[in-house]
Structure formats: C-alpha cells, structure tokens
Amino acid sequence: MRVHFAPFISGTIQYLTIPPQRGKTMAMQSQLWSLSALAMELQTDRRTLAKRLETLPPAEEKKTDKRTNKLWRMSDVVEHLESPKSENGKSYDKNAEEARLKHHQANNEAMKEAEAAGRLLPVEEVIQLGKAMVYAAKNKLLRIPDRVRQHTPDIEPEIINVIEQAVQEALEELGRDGIPSQFKERISKYRSELDSGEEDEAGE
Incomplete structure (x- = not known):
C-alpha cells in the first residue's frame, strides 16, 4: 500500500490511500525529498514551505561544489507541518505552557491577597x-x-x-x-x- 499526499488545504494534509497492484512486492524504503519535490507533491508555495521547514533538520545533506542540497523524509515533514504552533512560530509545548499558566495564576492570586491585606496598592x-x-x-x-x-x-x-x-x-x-x-x-x-x-x- 502506498500513500499519496493530496493538496495542502487550510493547513491540513489530506491523505488518499491507494492499494498496491497485485503480484508486486512493496519495497520498504525511506524516500528522501528535496524542497522542490516536497513543494510540488504537497502543492504549496516553495518559499512558504522553506520558511516552515527552517526549524526541521533535514534527514540528509548532499554537498556539491556550489551548494548543499537538503533532503527530508515525507513523514517528518508531515508531522512537522501538522504540529501545533505558537504565535511566534515555535513548537507548542503543552506542559511548559500549562506550567507557565499556573505560575501566572499563582502570582495573580498572591497579588490579590496582598492588595486585600493592604500590603499592595x-x-x-x-x-x-x-x-x-x-x-x-x-x-x-x-x-x-x-x-x-x-x-x-x-x-x-x-x-x-x-x-x-x-x-x-x-x-x-x-x-x-x-x-x-x-x-x-x-x-x-x-x-x-x-x-x-x-x-x-x-x-x-
């Protein structure tokens, strides 16, 4: 069975499953994709995709005389694109955000108590x-x-x-x-x- 990645619509990648042809054995191998190939397969703007992949290290880098070609696994790219993002573009850490929220809530409660006791104006x-x-x-x-x-x-x-x-x-x-x-x-x-x-x- 192989998976085809349909257009990148509204921030979500739609998956279409295509059954393998009879009589053929599927080779289990991890294909690597260049930025241009990813943009074409996902049908999204190359520059936009490049921006989104800045924080995702490539699976492999091939250096030539003039440039370095970066290659990614499609599974890594899909997971990265669909992971929640904060407003500043960084990956969302639920545990860290919950701890931070509790910290601020505790500070607010302490300030309210100090204000009620007359220690804070x-x-x-x-x-x-x-x-x-x-x-x-x-x-x-x-x-x-x-x-x-x-x-x-x-x-x-x-x-x-x-x-x-x-x-x-x-x-x-x-x-x-x-x-x-x-x-x-x-x-x-x-x-x-x-x-x-x-x-x-x-x-x-």
Missing part, C-alpha cells in the same frame, strides 16, 4: 495619589512670588525674577503629572507584560 491608585500631591505642590510653588511681594513690598524686581525662575524650574522638574519618566516606562512595561501574560523570565 493598585498602580492606578498610586498614580492618582502622586498626581494629587504634585498638583498641591505646584499650587504652593506658584504662590511663592506673590507671597514674597506681600511680605516684602520693597523687594527688588530682579529678586522676584530670580524667585519666579526658580519656581518655574521646580515645576518643570516635577513634570506634567509628577510621575518620573523612568517610573512611567516601568509601569507601561509591567502593564504590557500583564496583558500578554509574560513576565521577566528571571523571576521564574
């Missing part, structure tokens, strides 16, 4: 608290020049200018909402990791 609350404190500080800083004028009516305008300049510099250092840029980047990165289900592998 949500990022949004910390940001709002920081903004409120900075807003109050800005208002007080902006009042400094006027208060100086009220208490010292004869003060030189040049001194007031110096005070106003110092206040302006302080306001610029505080930033628009008082959250330092390095912390904004860390918060943004952390949120992205939570959304994608990824964390720093060093912590695992």
